[in-house]
Amino acid sequence: MSVAEELADALARDVLASAPHLGDEHDLIREIAKVLAASSTTTEEAFMTAIRIRIAERRARALLNQKLAEKGLPPAGTRPAVKPAAKPAAAAGQPPRRPAPKPPEG
Numbered sequence: 001m002s003v004a005e006e007l008a009d010a011l012a013r014d015v016l017a018s019a020p021h022l023g024d025e026h027d028l029i030r031e032i033a034k035v036l037a038a039s040s041t042t043t044e045e046a047f048m049t050a051i052r053i054r055i056a057e058r059r060a061r062a063l064l065n066q067k068l069a070e071k072g073l074p075p076a077g078t079r080p081a082v083k084p085a086a087k088p089a090a091a092a093g094q095p096p097r098r099p100a101p102k103p104p105e106g
Helices: 003-022 025-039 041-070
Strands: none
Touching: 003 025, 003 041, 025 041
8 A cells, every 4th residue: 555545544534433523424525635635636536535445334334234133143343253274384385394303323
């Protein structure tokens, strides 16, 4: 991720977290985007992309949690994660371990 993308994403998180306390979320996003566009269109585009991604994820997560609730299941992220079975070292792309050499007799 570029510096502009990292900064824009951090700003997007802060804006979305602050919006409920400051009024209309969409107006706040537009104001921040306008300030960014005046200085850096690249950063403004990265900010708007981060905003869209986070809003889309929030809506999708709400739908997922609604579907889970309909089945009497807890919200996503609150259940223990299912961990995949451990892979042998050779299967994980690592060479097999060689046994330690035996000391010389005698």
